[in-house]
Amino acid sequence: MFFTYLRRELRRRRKAALVVASGLALGIALVIVVSSVSAGMNQAQGKVLESLYGLGTDMTVTKAAPPPGEGGTVRRPRFQFDAKEEGDGEQSQDLVMVEGFEALAASTVAKVAEQDGVADAVGGLNVRVVKVDGEFRRGEFKQDSGGKTMRGGPPTGEVRGGGADFDVNSYSVYGTDVARQTLGPLTSSKITSGRTFKESETDAKVAVVDSAYAKEQKLSVGGTLTISGTKYGIIGIATADSGDAAANVYLPLAQAQTLADAKDKVTTVYVQAADSQRIDGVKDTIQKNIPGTTVTTSADLAQTVSGSLSTASDLASGVGKWLSIVVLAAAFLVAGLLTSAAVSRRVREFGTLKALGWKSRRVTGQVAGEALVNGLIGGALGIGVGLAGAWAITAFSPTLTAQLGAGGGPQSLGGGGGGGRMLAGGPGGAARESASKALDIALTAPVSLTTIGLAVALAVAGGLIAGGFGGWRASRLRPADALRRVE
Structure with missing residues (x-):
């Protein structure tokens, strides 16, 4: 009997059922699209983290910023050139500095790896190289016409010409643990020429160069790169997946530490969590057990994102969420009112059924069952429309721009190669330096x-x-009252 009435009512009330199902379908489809777009935003933010810190990295650990007034004296770039007595003076000097001037002890990597929820941890050293190359030109003394001199003094005249012409080339170097290359910025690049590091090259004078920097400086596999007087053989050319590499040059960690005079130091610990759902818990554990550190996750990076990615994320999480709630509430209300109105038109029917012995519970169940079927039909339509909307977004793949660190602490040092690169002037500078770029x-x-x-x-x-x-309305009907009413 239940299914007989069910089929009859769906056929007899096709328009009303379609309105109810369509309203629910619209709300459900909107929820699916908003949820899928929000998931896409999270993935996009994850890609931002990967482009900065490498594949598989869930969070990074850096040295915590000192309290205001306790930062100590920051070592500023200082160049010193030897004077030459004769001829023009060609000068060249490399200044190698740890990014942000702050570093952690290398033993921190092992401490992080021991924390609960950490699957792997690898240390790296971010270094900035500033190369000054140019010459001093000696000026010429031009004596005044007539060759007159002051009484008892030298000839009068002026020095003309001379001066100095120097080029400043700033580029970034990343020291990677060649024995553990599963984490770190190098994993976000693909070797397109040559090879990557071997595990045996922990202290070898070899380098992998970013393809954009190699093209700019005309470097190739088999050539050499000189940093602060040390020659490194170029073994590979790497191309960043995001189009902008985390560093211009990659060296074995020990070599980077030697160049920057930072023995047994790292600037960043790259962490992979054992469970992606426990990242916040792992972050809290690390900060609690290893004082003096700052832990950054993709969620933290998302708070510094500006540009269209940030705008779209705010719309999806704010406007989209509330719009979904409003539409769903309206759809539920309309469905309830239409079902209640349908019960009003079926007063004589339900009155007759009650007179024949149907219990109020059975009448209520009949109405609720019909409404549930309408809801399932609306759900099926909503899922179809929602999947179509999500597929359309994925198919067209609109490009969003993520700008990290806009208005932050990094300050441009200027120079040649790696022209857009920045020198961070404070703790955590390595992360902020990388984050100062825009990603599509x-x-x-x-x-x-x-x-x-x-x-x-x-x-x-x-x-x-x-x-x-509808069931509440139907349960209130009395057979005698219902039969006296005219439909």
């Missing part, structure tokens, strides 16, 4: 099983809410 991210809208499950739950909830309205 293609937006996708992945739909997870959780999102589908949420859509089904909403469909059932919509049906039950509508059924509750």
Whole structure:
């Protein structure tokens, strides 16, 4: 009997059922699209983290900034040239500095790796090389016409010409643990020529160069790169997946430490969590057990993102969420009112059924069942429309721009190679230096099983809410009153 009435009512009330199902479908589809776009935003922010710190990195650990007034004296760039007595003076000097002038003890890497929830931890050293290359030109003394001199003094005249002409070339160097290359910025680049480091090259004078920097400086595999008087053989050319490399030059960690006079030091610890759902807990554990450190996750980076990615993320999490709630609430309300109105038109029918012995609970169940089927139909339509919307977003892949560190602490040092690179002037500078660039991210809208499950739950909830309205109305009918009313 239940299914007989169910089929009859769906056929007889096709328009009303379609309105209810369509309203629910719109709300559910909007929830799916907003949820999938939000998931795409999270993935985009994860790509930003990967482009800065490498694949597999869930968080980074750097030295905490000192309290205001306790930062001590920061070593500033200082160049000293030897004077030459004769001829023009050609001068060249490399200044190698740890990024941000702050570093952690290398033993911190092992401490981080021991923390609960950490799957792997690798240390790296971010270094800035500033190369000054040029010459001093001696001026010529031009005596005044007539050759007159002051009484008892030298000839009068002026020095003409001379001066100095220097070129400043600033580029970044990253010291990588060649024995553990599964984490770190180098993993975000692909070797397009030559090879990467071997595990045996822990202290070898070899280098991998970013392709853009290699093209600018006309470097190639088999050539050499001189840094602060030390020659490094170029073994590979790497191309960044994001189009902008984390560093211009990659060296074995021990060599970078030697160049920067930072023995047994690292600037960043790259951490991979054992469970991606426990990243916040792992962050708290590290900061609690290893004082003097700052832990940065992709969620933390998202707070510093500006540009269209930030705008779209705010819209998805703010406007999109509330719009979904409003549309769903409206759809549920409309479904409930239409179901209640349908019950009003079926007063004589339900009165007759009650007179024939139907219990109020059975009448309520009949109405609720019909509403639930309408909700499931709306859910099926909503899932279809939502999947289509998510597919369209992924297919067109609109490009969003993520600008990190805008208005932050990094300050341009100027120079040649790596022209857009920055020199951070404070603790954590390595992270901020890398984050000062703009990245173009293609937006996708992945739909997870959780999102589908949420859509089904909403469909059932919509049906039950509508059924509750109608069932409550039907349960209040008395057979005698119902039979006296004219439909």
